[in-house]
Structures are given as structure tokens and as C-alpha cells.
Amino acid sequence: xxxxxxxxxxxxxxKLDIQRxxxxxxxxxxxxxxxxxxxxxxxxxxxxxxxxxxxRAKSVTxxxxxxxxxxxxxxRQSKSGPRDRIGGASPNKARYEIDWHDPVTQRTVRIKxxxxxxxxxxGQDHVEVESVGPKKSPLPITETGYRxxxxxPLELVNDGGPVTFVTAWLDREAKSKDWQKRQAVRQQGDLxxxxxxQTEVGKRRKGQLSATTPKPAQASQRPxxxxx
Numbered sequence: 285x286x287x288x289x290x291x292x293x294x295x296x297x298x299k300l301d302i303q304r305x306x307x308x309x310x311x312x313x314x315x316x317x318x319x320x321x322x323x324x325x326x327x328x329x330x331x332x333x334x335x336x337x338x339x340r341a342k343s344v345t346x347x348x349x350x351x352x353x354x355x356x357x358x359x360r361q362s363k364s365g366p367r368d369r370i371g372g373a374s375p376n377k378a379r380y381e382i383d384w385h386d387p388v389t390q391r392t393v394r395i396k397x398x399x400x401x402x403x404x405x406x407g408q409d410h411v412e413v414e415s416v417g418p419k420k421s422p423l424p425i426t427e428t429g430y431r432x433x434x435x436x437p438l439e440l441v442n443d444g445g446p447v448t449f450v451t452a453w454l455d456r457e458a459k460s461k462d463w464q465k466r467q468a469v470r471q472q473g474d475l476x477x478x479x480x481x482q483t484e485v486g487k488r489r490k491g492q493l494s495a496t497t498p499k500p501a502q503a504s505q506r507p508x509x510x511x512x
């Protein structure tokens with residue numbers, strides 16, 4: 285599940301459930317996933333799965349303190365101290381869903397936005413954009429329906445946050461001649477496919493009628509009476 289766009293202060297008040305992932309001395313958990321050597325991993329997630337915070341701590345109490353601090357950290361504020369070794373996970377991930385209106389086709393596309401803070405290192409955020417309804421629907425910023433983008437936290441804040449940033453990005457690229465041309469070609473292709481489908485349906489119906497329409501019965505020929 286993903287959360288609908290909301291104010292950042294509202295998101296900070298969301299209750300998170302914490303689960304502990306035991307890590308052995310070699311840095312692996314019981315499923316074989318590698319997290320790196322160190323204390324156990326704690327994953328805090330909201331009930332709808334829209335927010336996920338991952339920390340390393342020696343106890344549940346320490347984990348809750350680190351999660352609370354990360355949850356309250358403003359978007360523009362860099363994390364103090366060294367980054368926890370948590371494998372390839374992001375220490376703070378938020379998911380949103382929006383309905384984007386394409387001004388060219390007048391269609392609405394459901395889009396999932398995933399914002400990962402300090403994704404590969406501190407001071408570098410990651411935004412993923414994915415069309416989910418219809419799935420893999422082309423967007424002005426990607427033909428495959430998926431786009432990955434790195435940017436600084438300050439740039440993201442100045443653009444209004446992940447939802448505002450992505451929405452403005454889509455709206456801006458939707459005005460380009462390239463996108464308008466591509467959408468016109470798609471619409472033309474859709475019309476051709478519709479016409480071909482209608483022709484095929486007409487042929488099938490005609491064939492069905494020919495097969496089911498009874499032929500007129502031939503008049504029976506009676507033998508002529510013999511002459512007297």
C-alpha cells in the first residue's frame with residue numbers, strides 16, 4: 285500500500301511498528317541476506333507500508349530512539365554521524381500515490397512515487413516514478429513507465445518535496461513537442477487497431493449469420509400419375 289500525498293508534518297506523526305532482524309557476526313540474517321557486520325537491524329514501518337525506516341541498534345529501546353530521530357529529521361537536514369550499514373536499503377523511505385492528468389490525451393494515470401533518503405550515501409536522495417494504473421503506461425519522462433532519479437535533499441526541498449517535484453516534472457515534460465508527437469502517434473495507432481477490430485467483429489458476425497440462417501427447403505417432387 286502507498287499513502288496519498290500529505291504534508292510532511294502529518295507524515296511525522298504516523299505510528300510505526302518495529303521488527304527486529306537478527307544479524308550474525310558475519311553480517312547475515314537467518315534468510316541469508318547480507319547487512320554487514322554490526323548490531324541487529326530494526327525495520328520500522330507504518331501500517332499502510334507508506335513509510336519505512338531502517339536502523340541498526342543493540343536494543344529495542346535504542347532502535348526506537350533512532351527511529352524517532354530519523355522520523356523527525358527535516359528533509360533539508362543532513363544526517364549527523366556515520367551512516368549505518370544496512371545493506372542496500374535506504375534508512376528512510378516514503379511512498380506516495382498520485383493521479384496525474386495527461387493534458388494531451390486527457391487520460392488519468394495512477395503513479396507511485398518512492399522517495400529514499402541517503403540512498404547510496406548521505407546527502408543524496410533517490411526518487412522513483414512508476415505508472416501503476418494502467419501498469420507500465422508511458423509517461424512524459426519515461427517510455428517504460430519507470431524512472432529513477434537522483435538529486436540532493438536541498439534541491440528536492442526547494443522544489444516542494446517529492447510529490448510536488450514529480451508532478452511539476454511531468455507537467456513540464458508533457459508540454460514538449462516530443463511528448464505531444466508520441467501521444468498523437470499512439471492515438472492514431474489505437475484508432476487503427478479499433479478499426480481493424482471492428483472489421484474483424486463484422487466478419488465474424490457475418491460468418492455466424494451465414495452458418496445459422498436455415499436454407500429454404502426445396503419443394504418435394506411427387507411422381508406424376510401414370511396415364512390411363
